[in-house]
Amino acid sequence: MSGSDEVWKVNRERDAKRETFESNLPKKGPIGEALAPVAGFGVSLRNFFRPTVTEQYPKVKVPTMPRYHGRHQLNRHPDGLEKCIGCELCAWACPADAIYVEADSNTPDHQVSPGERYGRVYQINYLRCIFCGLCIEACPTRALTMTNEYELAGPTREGLIYEKQDLLAPMGKNMLAAPHPMVPGTTDGSYYRQEVDGPVEEQVAWVREHRPDDPTLPENRGKEPVEDQAPREERYTSSQHAAGAAGGVRYENQGGGPF
């Protein structure tokens, strides 16, 4: 007798000693026992008369819950300066290593955010992002928040790395596009305490002098859409969410890949 046979013998003996499984559920009566094989149809029949829950996406877009974790947004101060200071705390907090930030110094000629530092490069890789929102919690200036936009799919890996211009909040009604100097007499603390509520004449004058064609200047408003950057859809024409927004044209699988 080989060693393995012995093991099997021991196992069989142990199994023989085990008690057989008995359910705790109440035992059914004889009719219940008889109908048990078709009881599952009852579930189907019951649901014939209930309202459907299937969402007709993308034909019908159901609004998300208000605090749904969607695409990120980089906010601006009321005068148009960016809130992001490039501190990388979002990147630090990110459990998926989805955020890449490079900061730089603000200079008098190139003041992008209040204070000394601004985020020169800001990228979120939506192939990695798990929408946990830890970055939002980490942000010390409330620069990073999340929108409800959930249509984040695309045909290319590069296209799903969103750059700073893709993430920046659209310009508000009275905002003046950065870079421009801070409101005279204020510090980055004043901005943080929300003591700045819009661009002042000095800032408008500075932008007028340096970028007379800036569409966010009061005299230029309305001439062209107040979008300080090309919308993402134009840059990645074949992207799926662009197709979805345009309605109709669907992204076709061109490469014969697995999808």
Add this chain to the structure above:
Amino acid sequence: MTATADKPAAEVVDTVSLTIDGTEVSVPKGTLIIRAAEQVGIEIPRFCDHPALKPAGACRQCLVDVASPGPDGNLRAFPKPQASCTMTVTEGMVVNTQHTSEEADRAQKGVMELLLINHPLDCPVCDKGGECPLQNQAMSHGRPESRFVDVKRVFEKPLALSSEILLDRERCVLCQRCTRFSKEIAGDAFIDLQNRGAQQQIGTFDEDVLDFDGYRPVGAATVDEAGKAFSSYYSGNTVQICPVGALTSAAYRFRSRPFDLVSSPSISEHDSSGSAIRIDHRRGKILRRLAENDPVVNEDWISDKDRFAFAWQNLSDRLTRPLVRKDGELVETSWPEALAAAAAGIKAATAADDEGAARGAAVLTGGRVTLEDAYAYQKLARVVLGTNDVDSRARVASDEEQAFLGTQVAGTGLGVTFGELEKAPAVLLVGFEPEDEGGVVFLRLRKSLGRQQVLTVAPYLTRGAEKLGATLVPAVPGREAAALAELPADASEALSQPGAVIVLGERAAEAPGAFVAAQELASSTGARLAWIPRRAGERGAVEAGALPGLLPGGRTAALKGPRDVVAKAWGVDALPSAKGRDTAGIIAAAAEGAIGALVIGGVSASDLTGDVAAALEATGFVVSLEVRRSEIAESADVVLPVAPPSEKPGTFVNWEGRLRGFATAIQTDAMSDHRVLDLLAREWGVELGTGTVEAVNAELAALGAAEAAHRPAAPKAKAARNPRAKKGTAVLATWHQLVDEGALQDGEPYLAGTGRVAVARMSAATAASLGDAVSVEVSTEVGAVELPLVVTEGMVDGVVWVPVKSPGSWVARDLRAAAGAVVSVKGAA
């Protein structure tokens, strides 16, 4: 450079026993409580304490409860918690840290709260965020909530102390590490504490801050030529030791966070000290370099050049693909094609012409390459190209120097060490300016200030030499040998003390007879000799035999015996026996059209006094191995890209003879010089065996050092006579300043801003002969350099000093003259 002196017998140390947090510990007498606690693994928070600096007790963060036995033997507690970084241990002392004493814990929390009162807490924009002792200790020992509700003290920020060092006074906790470093270690007190109380701050000499009321010191105050508080060559260390974000560097400002960085240990490529550094890189790009603690070499410090000069290798002119000249233009090509073109070109250029006369090939390699690279260059020259025309000295060199290196330096292993240099009772410097040419050697010498007599053979006492308390042995450049021969009696007496060292710099080669004179002095006084070159690869090249008359291990190429030993090891029949030429000789021969092919690696044309452009023009075929598109690469026929030190493994041999190996910090597909040369040699069907660092080191180890009979003859040279300076001429004195326009400092404007303004120096009498001059035009037949004149006290008459390669003063390129040359000087108003 004899064997290391016998170690002194183990000293008997008095020990003291004390109890820290209930743990008994015995430490040497005089130990600080904070160090004793470290030994038993008890961490006491601290900011001002630094093992390399004297105790200050400035931050009060390390408060602990202390009780020690009184005269009656009973334990008596100190009434208040004591700073553990300033108090030495005593027998029977009982120390309770924050771990066991509630009072100590409360005291530490209170100090932390006090330190944070005026701290701006702007960690998100602070460069120190994430690696900040204040941040860490506020988390571990601070209150979770601030009770401070008033307005914080504000200062203008950042304040630029120099173009590189930025000061944020709001963040400062007044630990005085920076000021103590500046005073104790570097000797450049460029910042200090100012004002009192809440307004106390670190600052530069600023009349407004000091509330200056026209009161001036009677004595001469030292200001630099710019008339402003001068900047230090070691200021970067203050950034590294600052325990908060008060001192930051402009180069690293807002570049990244500690968690972005990958740290790789490495060795600095900037000077012959072989300082241990840490390279911090992000996504394949170096963002900063820090000093690593290496107790036997650089201790905790590095020079600013080691720290900040790393941008050169990532500039836009970096070579990544081989280039081959086609129809007059350099075009990118593949490696096989480039190697084939290089080999075919060299073969054709060195082939015998119709009359049977062949022009030879030569190899030039600057002193920047590693030991392995230098070995490969000389092996290529001797095995494949069949010539001894190989030289790694892209500077003034002499046969006397080569003989000295062959007899005294090559293959002698570890000679005088940093530690021995520090402990030497007397040091004589010949052709060596420690602050400008030595990097951390200067800091070691300064560490012994007051315990060491420094003598310097130089035309004038530089500021760096002054900081060492050095005595000038005046010498006209090029005539140092005479000065050594006529050394004052007290100087010879000082050098007769056991342990005294004579340091010869690379500029000793500019003075005929200096090596002979130094050797004579050493034998008459018993002082030891040390050769401290400037570039990182010089000593390695000497060991590897990348000199015309030297084979690996200090063997002379002039004798058949040593040649046969090496030939046998390399598996070749014989090595070339013709006498090789040095760099200047090769360039001169090439300019005359006597060189068929040149292989050049790591040489800047502007470092050479010869006519490099003409030499390259007249040479049949030029192969350049370069990291960047240098001037020489631009006029080469084939350019082979090689890796900078951070992208390859290798070894620098520092001036002590210590092997400073380093591994690849950043993985790229760039190849080392030795690997490229190995591939190139295969085009001749020769297996050079230099494909890997391991292979080269195995060959070097197998060859070993030369036996005495195989070494070159002792150096022989006559001291030069004092030149007769005619009216309107002066003898040129010149050397490299640490921060200048060297090729390895390109692309770093902040560092360049800390360099010293280029000036021409003359004695008062020499300057007076020029009339009322504000600036001086120094000229030769080739060109001229005009610099502002600074009259220097105590300078040798008839001498003009200008920096070698500082802004507006490129001596080798513009004057084609070296130290000791007689140049015309003309004053200008």
